[in-house]
Amino acid sequence: MGKALENKFQKRSSLFDSAFHLFTTKGVENTSISDIARDANVGKGTFYLYFKSKQDLEAKLISHKASGLFEQAAEKLMTYPATLSLEDKVIVVVNFLLDQLIENPILLKFIYKNLSWGIFRNTIRSAEAEDSGDHISLDDLFGCSRDDFIEPDLMIYTIIEMASSTCYNVILWQEPVNIEVYRLFLDKNIRSIIRNHKR
Amino acid sequence: MGKALENKFQKRSSLFDSAFHLFTTKGVENTSISDIARDANVGKGTFYLYFKSKQDLEAKLISHKASGLFEQAAEKLMTYPATLSLEDKVIVVVNFLLDQLIENPILLKFIYKNLSWGIFRNTIRSAEAEDSGDHISLDDLFGCSRDDFIEPDLMIYTIIEMASSTCYNVILWQEPVNIEVYRLFLDKNIRSIIRNHKR
């Protein structure tokens, strides 16, 4: 039983890995379920035992990858004193994510358009996903100082959207400036946004 | 001759309209070239007289729509005194675009992820496109006060990315706040970004 279960997880994991590899290499469009099954050394029919469709797999894969990122960010934050101001906490998190994506541009390419409010909410806040168990909430991330801000959700939303949408070109193509120059302004802009939301 | 030429423009235009309608209704993915041709009352082969592929049409359509938007924004700006500060000019333009997209959320849905640096540069700055003739430059938009700013391109880039990526959910789903609330903070944030780039 344990072995069967292990085997099951292994197959699912293998499908995830193959899909990620193919999606980032050939593009989601040009990757067929056959391709994924073949690459995962799994029968074509087996795919349907784990995922309803390519879209289903794609969503779960994004969720999976994004979860991993945010988890790591949360862990990173733990290493800092809890007394850190929210402003500094956000900076720490954003810069950590930036570092991750700089190191792993393929991951960036994949979750680019999806690492935004929708996925953030679904990934971080919800517990409906099957990948549940290891979720963290927004409040976990930033502590319970929400009362100090006007529209704190909007604030986070704006920061995430701005950071994720701008970093894509900067990291991948050094456009319109390289990442080091960009980081200076990003930090400044984030701090401004936070201040604009202070009560 | 004149008639033939007129007919040609009409066909191309008809294909554009049908494609826009179907893309925004059913999604680009679920729209086939057959669908477009049928909707445009045009033979399937006729499509290929005007576009190389669905991707080709999509790119041209985005460019076409975005061009239109920016042109209108530029015209709008003309109605203001030229002595307006760049800060105010940007605010005027962004708010104009916001108004357009609020009025036309379908257009927003379509150009959403594309109204960014890449398309902005290609659409506004370049003249290589076949749809040329009616392009406007970044300098036309904001005057020649670039020297007053550090990394003015990055500044514009950041503003465009932030505004376009945040407004999507706000306009379409009133998430995480409604557009009127959002506008207050957007203006503040834009002004902060501009100030952060002042020399």
Next chain:
Amino acid sequence: MGKALENKFQKRSSLFDSAFHLFTTKGVENTSISDIARDANVGKGTFYLYFKSKQDLEAKLISHKASGLFEQAAEKLMTYPATLSLEDKVIVVVNFLLDQLIENPILLKFIYKNLSWGIFRNTIRSAEAEDSGDHISLDDLFGCSRDDFIEPDLMIYTIIEMASSTCYNVILWQEPVNIEVYRLFLDKNIRSIIRNHKR
């Protein structure tokens, strides 16, 4: 398992039969893959499980049919005493093939231009084909008396080309003479060619 394998052979065989029927009836050009699949009571996609393209099927079909013919010729030759002169052996083989094609003009029509040096060498001599296993060599056919002739390959080549290219019109259209008249001269001419190559 045995059943599945049997089913597979049956499908392939069915596709072969349908293709042969349609190719000889409507011509290769005018036969679509859809036609073949429909005639074989097989899904269109199934075709591609067995053949890469129509050309692929065509080549395999020619090889298949020609192999069959030459095998039978070889078997026929076995029934004659081994002491037969090469001249007589060739006459026996050619006349056997002629008889086969007279009886089966549709087969003649199909393999007509292909039953020549290229296909002969590829079909008879090579073992690289997937349909391998039942190939016979030129030496098997004629014994090892090659040393008695100048350019024995050229001799066989000339005979095959002459016989195959002439018999087409004669068998199918009785042009310029009927087959019985033709046979008299063919035998004489073949014997002459063989003598012209004798050392």
Next chain:
Amino acid sequence: MGKALENKFQKRSSLFDSAFHLFTTKGVENTSISDIARDANVGKGTFYLYFKSKQDLEAKLISHKASGLFEQAAEKLMTYPATLSLEDKVIVVVNFLLDQLIENPILLKFIYKNLSWGIFRNTIRSAEAEDSGDHISLDDLFGCSRDDFIEPDLMIYTIIEMASSTCYNVILWQEPVNIEVYRLFLDKNIRSIIRNHKR
């Protein structure tokens, strides 16, 4: 009028040239009427003013090219004394054709499968073609010594089929021997065939 007629011939000729070029370069199959018209600098509709279809053009082109060859062969024969034996005349003609095809393997490739009894008869003997006027008859070629042979048509047929079908591989691929070796045997074999038909 003369100019219009000249223009007409020029267009037809241009279409012929382009078709020959494309047919021998890309193959008949892969050449579309559009290709031919474009290559000939002629409107697509214009094609249909001169030919009914690609097949029509192909037949006329083969006829055209083969006619040219045989005409030249006849002219060549004129330079020999009329007292030459038929055997020698045939050898002269065949060797002349061989020389032409050696010099122009592209032409060989094109008319290969077609330079046989059917086209020979249609090209040489018939007068129904639109390219008429410059035809020569079999009798013109060989004089009126037909009575000296049994089945003279079959004799010529056999020689033509043998020579044309064998020379293809020999000239183009030097298979199974090179052309110089082949020529020795070809001449011998032709002479044998003629003798086999002598009364």
Next chain:
DNA sequence: TATGAATGAGGCTTCATTCAT
């Protein structure tokens, strides 16, 4: 649970042919 052969709908694209100019 795992497989992969079979399916056929439906996508893309080409091209012969027509016809208004």
Next chain:
DNA sequence: TATGAATGAAGCCTCATTCAT
């Protein structure tokens, strides 16, 4: 006579999905 835009039938091929083993 000459053109080439327009057409839509028809071909090729892919692929998500099913199902018997």
